[in-house]
Amino acid sequence: MNSRLDWILALRNLKRNPRRTISTGLAIVIAYVGLTLLTGHIFNIEYAAKIPLIYGNGTGHVSIYKKGGLDNYELQPALYHMTGTELEAIAKSLEPIASQIETTGTYLSTQALLSVGSRSIPVFIRGVQPEVDDFSRNHPRVQKHAPEFVALQSGQSFSKSSKETIDAISVSQGVSEILGYKSEISALAAADKQVVLAGRTFDGDLNAINGTVALKHSTGTPILEDSSVIAPIEIVRELLQTQGASHQVLFLKNDDDIGRVVDHMRTEFKNRGVDLEAYPFTDDRIGLFYNGTMSFLYAMGSFFALLIFGASGLIIVNSMTISILERAKEMGTLRAIGFPPDRVKSLFVKEACWLALGASLLGLLVSEILAVIISSAGWTVESAGTTYSVLIKILTKPWMHAGLTLTMIVIAAVCSGWLVKRKVKERIALLLLE
Amino acid sequence: MTRFLSPNLILRVLIFTALIPMSADLVFANSAEDLLEASDRARGGVATGVTWNVRVESTENGTKSDRSFVIKARDVNALAEATQPAKFKGEVFLFNDRTMWFFKPSLRRPIAISSRQRLSGQAANGDIASTNYARDYTAEIERTETLDGQPHKVLLLKAKSDQVTYDQIRYWVSEKSKLAKKAAFMTLQGEVFKEATFDYGNSIVVQGKKVPFISKMIITDVKNRKNKSTLSYSKLKLDSLPPAIFNINSLSR
Numbered sequence: 001m002n003s004r005l006d007w008i009l010a011l012r013n014l015k016r017n018p019r020r021t022i023s024t025g026l027a028i029v030i031a032y033v034g035l036t037l038l039t040g041h042i043f044n045i046e047y048a049a050k051i052p053l054i055y056g057n058g059t060g061h062v063s064i065y066k067k068g069g070l071d072n073y074e075l076q077p078a079l080y081h082m083t084g085t086e087l088e089a090i091a092k093s094l095e096p097i098a099s100q101i102e103t104t105g106t107y108l109s110t111q112a113l114l115s116v117g118s119r120s121i122p123v124f125i126r127g128v129q130p131e132v133d134d135f136s137r138n139h140p141r142v143q144k145h146a147p148e149f150v151a152l153q154s155g156q157s158f159s160k161s162s163k164e165t166i167d168a169i170s171v172s173q174g175v176s177e178i179l180g181y182k183s184e185i186s187a188l189a190a191a192d193k194q195v196v197l198a199g200r201t202f203d204g205d206l207n208a209i210n211g212t213v214a215l216k217h218s219t220g221t222p223i224l225e226d227s228s229v230i231a232p233i234e235i236v237r238e239l240l241q242t243q244g245a246s247h248q249v250l251f252l253k254n255d256d257d258i259g260r261v262v263d264h265m266r267t268e269f270k271n272r273g274v275d276l277e278a279y280p281f282t283d284d285r286i287g288l289f290y291n292g293t294m295s296f297l298y299a300m301g302s303f304f305a306l307l308i309f310g311a312s313g314l315i316i317v318n319s320m321t322i323s324i325l326e327r328a329k330e331m332g333t334l335r336a337i338g339f340p341p342d343r344v345k346s347l348f349v350k351e352a353c354w355l356a357l358g359a360s361l362l363g364l365l366v367s368e369i370l371a372v373i374i375s376s377a378g379w380t381v382e383s384a385g386t387t388y389s390v391l392i393k394i395l396t397k398p399w400m401h402a403g404l405t406l407t408m409i410v411i412a413a414v415c416s417g418w419l420v421k422r423k424v425k426e427r428i429a430l431l432l433l434e
Numbered sequence: 435m436t437r438f439l440s441p442n443l444i445l446r447v448l449i450f451t452a453l454i455p456m457s458a459d460l461v462f463a464n465s466a467e468d469l470l471e472a473s474d475r476a477r478g479g480v481a482t483g484v485t486w487n488v489r490v491e492s493t494e495n496g497t498k499s500d501r502s503f504v505i506k507a508r509d510v511n512a513l514a515e516a517t518q519p520a521k522f523k524g525e526v527f528l529f530n531d532r533t534m535w536f537f538k539p540s541l542r543r544p545i546a547i548s549s550r551q552r553l554s555g556q557a558a559n560g561d562i563a564s565t566n567y568a569r570d571y572t573a574e575i576e577r578t579e580t581l582d583g584q585p586h587k588v589l590l591l592k593a594k595s596d597q598v599t600y601d602q603i604r605y606w607v608s609e610k611s612k613l614a615k616k617a618a619f620m621t622l623q624g625e626v627f628k629e630a631t632f633d634y635g636n637s638i639v640v641q642g643k644k645v646p647f648i649s650k651m652i653i654t655d656v657k658n659r660k661n662k663s664t665l666s667y668s669k670l671k672l673d674s675l676p677p678a679i680f681n682i683n684s685l686s687r
Contacts, residue, residue, distance in 0.1 A: 115545040118533070196545040198536060204494060205522070210542050 006343070010350035014358075020326070024319040025359035028408050031312030032363025033370065035305060035404055040371055040394035042301045047145040048390040049293045050281075052220045055136040056146070058107050058126055059281045060249025061258050064090055064265065067275040070285050073246050077110065078202040081244040086274055090248055093268035097261060102251045105132035108236045109246045112199035114171075114211075114229060116179050116192070123175060125197065125229045127236030127246075130158035136251070161214040162232050169195070169235065170215035174226035185216050197231075201241040209239045221289065258282075317415050324348065324419045331424050332431025341424045345417055352416035353409050360405040371396055466573035466589050472612035473605075476634055477565035477648050483508040483675030484638060486647075487517075490557050492663040503527075503562055506673065511680035512563035526685060529563045532570070532597040537685040544685050549599045556628055556653040556663040560599030567591060567605070570598040578609070581616065585609045613646060629654050636670045 014021050053059050065073065069080035082090075087106065094101055108127035113120045134157045136142065161168035171179065179195075181188060198208040211231065219228045237243060252261060258280045265278035281287045327348075334344050371394035380389035423431075478484060489502045502518035512529040516522040528535040528544065537544040549560030567573075571591035579588050591603040602620040607613065611634075619628040635649030648667050655661035678684055 113545065113547065117543075118546050120546045194542055196541055196543060198545045198547060203497075203499070205499075206536060206547070208536055208538060208541055208545050210540070 002343070006347050007350055007354075010347055011354050013347075013351050014354055017323070017326075020319075020323045021355060024316060024323060024412075025355055025362070027312055027315035027319055028356055028359035028412070029363040029366060031308055031316070032360055032404055032408060033367045034308040034312070036363070036367035036396060036400070037370060037374075037394055038301060038304055038308065039400055040367075040396050041392065042297050043395040043397070043400075044145075044393040045297055045390060046294060047141075047395065049290045051141055051146040053287055053290050054251070054281055055139050055142045056220060058105065058128060058136075058249060059286055060105060061252040061255065061281055062250040062261050062265065063279045063281065063283075063286055064248045064250070064276055065246075065279070067277045069247065070277070070279060073109075074111070077240070077246070078204070081108075081202065081242065081246055082248065082276070083244050086276060087245060087248065089269070089272050089274045090265075090276065093265055093272065094250070096268075097264055100252055100254065100257045100261060102253045103132065103135055105129060105136070105249045105251070106233060106245045107247050107249065108233050108240065108242070108244070110199050110236060110240055112197050112229075112239065114175070114179075115196045115198065116194075119179070120198070121175070121178055121227075123171075123197075123227050123229045124224070125169075125199075125231055125236055125239075127231055127233035128158070130162045130232050133158040133230065139251075158215065158230075158232065165212045165214050167209070167211050167235055168214035168232070169197075169211045170217045170230040171213050172217055172219050172225050172228035175229060176213075176216050178226060179213075181213075185213055188213075197229075197235075197239055199239050201239075202244075203241065205241075207239055207241060209235065211235065313411060316411060320352065320412070320415050321419055324416065324423060328423060328426075328431045328434035331420070332428050332434070335424070335428045335431065341421075344424045345420045348420040349413050349417045352412040356409040356412035357405065360408045363408075364401050364405070367394075368396060370394070466575045466587070467568060469587055469589065469607045469612055470568040470571070470573050470591070470605075473607050473614040474565050474568050475640065476613050476646050477632075478505070478507045478512070478563065482640070483673045484670070485673045485675070486636075486670040487668045488514075488562055489518075489666045489668070490562065490663055491666070492556065494556075494661050495658075496660075505563055506675050506679065507563060508675045508677070508680065510566055510569065511677075513679055514562050527562070528680065528682060528685060529560075530680060530682060532595065534560070535682055535685065544682060549597065556655050556661060557665060558599050561651070561653065561665065567603070570594055571603065573605075576604070579606065581606055581608075584611075584615075586615060611646065626656050629656055636667060638670055638672055640672075 054061055063070075064082075066080045066082050066086065069082070073080040090104075094104065106129055110125050110127075112123055112125050114123045115121075137157070158168070158170070176185075181192070185193065193213045195211045195213060196208050197211050198206065201207045215230075217228070217230060219225050233245070250261060250265075252258060262278045262280050265276075269276045269278070279286055282291060284291055331344055331348075334347070335341070339347075375393040377392070379392040381392055382389055478486070483506065485504065485506050487502065487504055489500070492499045492501075500518070501516065501522060503514045503516055506513045506515075510529075510531045514527040514529075516525040516527075525536070525538040526544075528537070529549075532549075534547050534549045535544040536547045550558055571593055573589045573591050576588045576590050579586050586606040586608050589603075589605040589607060591605055593601050600619045601622040602624060604618040604620065604626075605614055606616040608615055613634050614632055616632070617630040618626045619630070620626050630651055630653045632648055633650040634646040636647035637644050638647050639645070647670055650667065651665040653663045653665070
């Protein structure tokens with residue numbers, strides 16, 4: 001009963017000195033908004049790096065390679081490619097976790113020469129299933145977080161292009177410039193779009209096939225921009241004279257399932273006795289750039305969060321200290337009418353909790369409004385190591401708000417409790433005289 | 435005494451002394467080029483047309499392969515048509531001076547490729563056609579070495595352009611027969627990565643003279659000597675080849 005009464009009393013106490021309440025509350029609001037904007041921006045950058053990696057670069061949430069293939073496929077593709085039997089083993093291993101899988105994609109990559117006329121340039125070809133390429137480019141998460149990167153810069157989807165032109169391929173912006181394409185792909189003469197791709201088959205023989213440049217894409221990474229070609233997997237299979245694949249990827253419905261799916265696949269591969277290995281996209285050998293970007297961002301974010309917390313925390317502590325020192329007489333009166341020291345302390349802590357809760361709710365409102373304004377302003381920021389600008393968006397999440405609110409309440413409660421505990425132990429007469 | 439040591443005489447002696455090493459260099463350089471030109475003739479570098487068959491048998495990491503080509507060469511051009519196995523039939527390699535093209539019937543147009551790329555096993559694309567080392571490399575004589583009881587000049591060949599098959603070659607050419615007996619193919623840094631030996635069991639008649647011609651070339655990977663390619667040359671004949679067959683445009687017609 002006392003406890004409920006104390007909560008009500010504490011809430012009423014906030015109204016007794018509005019200046020005091022507003023100044024402390026404002027410090028909490030500023031800290032809350034600052035931290036929300038900072039965290040929301042980091043989330044945005046994380047998505048801008050993660051979504052292109054998962055959906056745009058053919059990495060998926062989980063990649064499956066032949067054991068050792070992740071490191072050695074490029075050098076010894078004949079030895080480290082996946083056979084039809086292994087692809088079947090993957091399909092069977094996926095059956096128990098089918099509900100967690102959104103789709104799967106089979107890829108075959110290789111280094112090759114792309115030739116137009118007398119000009120041949122070395123390229124890296126990624127063979128994809130046209131429907132998987134369409135899936136990854138049109139995925140709602142891609143449209144939301146990285147449309148400017150994953151979307152085809154020129155041409156239709158692979159499915160449509162493959163139906164119209166049997167040997168349709170996509171070249172990156174850089175390759176298109178090297179080939180001397182000055183206009184849009186659709187405006188080029190038919191002869192200019194016709195290319196020849198040459199590579200070594202898995203048997204080590206030179207082979208060459210026709211290709212027609214029908215699409216243009218961006219890789220998002222400067223090091224790949226001058227050498228990337230995407231082609232339907234059947235074209236690459238014809239070039240390499242194989243029915244195999246370099247790797248298979250799994251696109252999951254939920255990012256949180258990555259660890260469980262990787263563990264499941266590893267166990268399945270072991271039980272089935274197949275020489276395959278599953279890797280999360282966060283493995284350094286797959287997502288090195290993503291990991292590097294995020295490590296840097298987290299380090300910078302933590303530093304700025306510390307600054308915001310430090311500055312705001314000092315203001316909150318200072319404001320509360322003054323406010324509690326000002327209220328020594330009130331503590332003395334409460335003690336004089338029979339309130340034990342612990343109850344007085346509890347009353348002040350509850351009051352701090354109300355204040356932090358109210359200020360946090362106000363901070364939530366302000367930060368959400370600012371997030372909408374900033375996100376719709378269309379401002380961009382250059383992201384290190386990418387060829388595109390990231391649209392500045394503030395991505396807030398319910399758990400982020402819950403965490404921040406709880407943090408503010410804890411800071412205010414601990415600060416208040418510590419200050420009152422010291423003060424309330426003084427003699428009642430002295431408290432009344434202050 | 436002073437008559438003998440006139441300034442004019444001293445000047446003459448100095449000029450003569452300075453010219454001695456220069457003239458020696460000139461003699462050796464000519465000699466190296468002569469050796470290279472002569473050895474090229476026995477490896478297909480003939481101004482008139484010549485046709486031969488070459489079979490490339492390779493062992494690469496335990497895997498064996500066997501391919502055959504008909505080579506038509508004239509001066510700096512050569513055309514290699516794949517004949518065996520059947521899946522490669524119709525594939526053509528055209529060497530237009532230093533540019534190399536690959537074509538097969540299913541292609542819309544030929545593709546420019548590098549002569550350095552591996553064709554089969556240890557044999558690079560540039561190894562199957564005629565050899566024009568005298569045109570493609572600068573040569574200097576390093577030393578004289580005895581090989582199979584015969585004195586050989588050891589030439590160091592350095593590529594004149596990056597379009598040629600190898601950056602550097604150490605080339606053992608017999609002083610007597612002017613035939614290359616051995617080659618060590620090197621990287622730009624001078625590291626030997628492949629070696630080759632040559633046999634001359636064939637012969638052709640050029641300008642009324644019987645000239646030995648290569649019959650076998652064995653190329654071995656220096657790091658793994660089990661990886662090797664044997665090129666066997668046969669059915670050699672002089673042929674009046676029309677220049678049109680070496681025209682790039684004739685390939686896709």
